[in-house]
Amino acid sequence: MKIRPATDADREAIWNILHEVVAAGDTYALDPNTSREDALAYWFAPGTHTYVAEQPAIGVVGTYILRPNQSGGGSHVANAGFMVSASARGQGLGRAMAEHCLSEARRLGFRAMQFNYVISTNTAAIRLWQDLGFEIVGTLASAFRHPDKGYVHVYVMYRSLLKK
Amino acid sequence: MKIRPATDADREAIWNILHEVVAAGDTYALDPNTSREDALAYWFAPGTHTYVAEQPAIGVVGTYILRPNQSGGGSHVANAGFMVSASARGQGLGRAMAEHCLSEARRLGFRAMQFNYVISTNTAAIRLWQDLGFEIVGTLASAFRHPDKGYVHVYVMYRSLLKK
Numbered sequence: 001m002k003i004r005p006a007t008d009a010d011r012e013a014i015w016n017i018l019h020e021v022v023a024a025g026d027t028y029a030l031d032p033n034t035s036r037e038d039a040l041a042y043w044f045a046p047g048t049h050t051y052v053a054e055q056p057a058i059g060v061v062g063t064y065i066l067r068p069n070q071s072g073g074g075s076h077v078a079n080a081g082f083m084v085s086a087s088a089r090g091q092g093l094g095r096a097m098a099e100h101c102l103s104e105a106r107r108l109g110f111r112a113m114q115f116n117y118v119i120s121t122n123t124a125a126i127r128l129w130q131d132l133g134f135e136i137v138g139t140l141a142s143a144f145r146h147p148d149k150g151y152v153h154v155y156v157m158y159r160s161l162l163k164k
Numbered sequence: 165m166k167i168r169p170a171t172d173a174d175r176e177a178i179w180n181i182l183h184e185v186v187a188a189g190d191t192y193a194l195d196p197n198t199s200r201e202d203a204l205a206y207w208f209a210p211g212t213h214t215y216v217a218e219q220p221a222i223g224v225v226g227t228y229i230l231r232p233n234q235s236g237g238g239s240h241v242a243n244a245g246f247m248v249s250a251s252a253r254g255q256g257l258g259r260a261m262a263e264h265c266l267s268e269a270r271r272l273g274f275r276a277m278q279f280n281y282v283i284s285t286n287t288a289a290i291r292l293w294q295d296l297g298f299e300i301v302g303t304l305a306s307a308f309r310h311p312d313k314g315y316v317h318v319y320v321m322y323r324s325l326l327k328k
Contacts, residue, residue, distance in 0.1 A: 022236075025236060026237075029235055029236045029239070030234075030235050030236045031236045032236060034235075070193035070281060071194050071198075072186075072189060072195045073190075073193050073308045073309040073310065074193030074281065074307060074318070076309060077304070111306070112306065112307065114304060114307070117234060119237075137305075138301050138302015138303070138304075139302070140241070140276075140278060140320070141322065142275070143234075143241050143276065143278070143322075144237045144238050145237040145238075145240060146237065147237070151275075154238070156302045156304070156320055158304055158305065160305065160306075
């Protein structure tokens with residue numbers, strides 16, 4: 001499996017993954033009916049670093065973005081978002097992309113990384129982030145309306161990228 | 165003092181306030197060099213409700229925005245941002261706009277309100293939000309580079325808008 005910066009040639013494969021994940025509506029707070037144009041504009045926004053994970057003979061099966069979480073005095077804190085094709089889950093792809101992302105964030109000079117919106121029912125992601133050194137630093141009560149589970153809590157997760 | 169929805173005729177007055185607050189760089193994580201065009205596009209973005217506070221014989225001295233903090237399953241939580249002209253501070257304008265904002269948020273059907281980025285050195289704002297029922301629900305360590313004080317913590321603040 002290879003993780004590399006995305007190019008325009010990856011847009012179709014990325015849209016397929018984005019569409020699948022966003023339409024499910026249970027892990028991201030994005031409109032499930034987001035258009036291809038809007039979704040790709042978000043994923044390839046100015047100032048956003050976009051990557052893909054590619055499997056030999058299969059193609060692009062995952063994608064992530066890395067960007068400053070805020071501008072101005074907050075631009076030293078990174079934010080990231082990850083999506084994996086349903087067909088490729090349970091194979092460590094999320095972990096591989098997350099480790100790649102932490103390495104890229106350090107290379108780009110970020111001092112910390114923040115996830116603004118980790119839905120509490122997304123236990124696989126929470127376990128992974130905790131395993132990679134992130135802590136739950138905030139809880140937003142009933143902030144997400146889950147398609148099956150109703151109103152559920154959302155976590156803010158954070159970790160320093162500075163050497164201890 | 166009158167608080168009302170902003171119109172295009174308020175753009176010049178709003179830009180004067182935005183420019184002053186953002187250039188100071190100590191309360192918002194926005195690029196201090198943000199252009200007039202970008203700043204007004206942000207303050208009048210689609211889906212954003214924009215208001216001004218007007219004083220008789222003086223004109224617009226404050227402005228705030230109210231919008232969904234997230235899309236999709238997170239769109240029932242509001243976010244808001246407030247700016248007051250330096251010349252009009254200490255007169256209860258922030259409180260009056262915040263109370264107006266909470267009322268508008270309820271009218272629009274939001275179930276909670278979240279401030280994503282309250283800089284810990286902005287003690288007047290924190291006291292006001294706490295007085296209005298907000299709690300610090302998260303702390304982001306050293307997430308803001310203050311122009312005078314170096315890296316300081318940032319708070320996430322939150323309150324329900326549902327009747328108890």
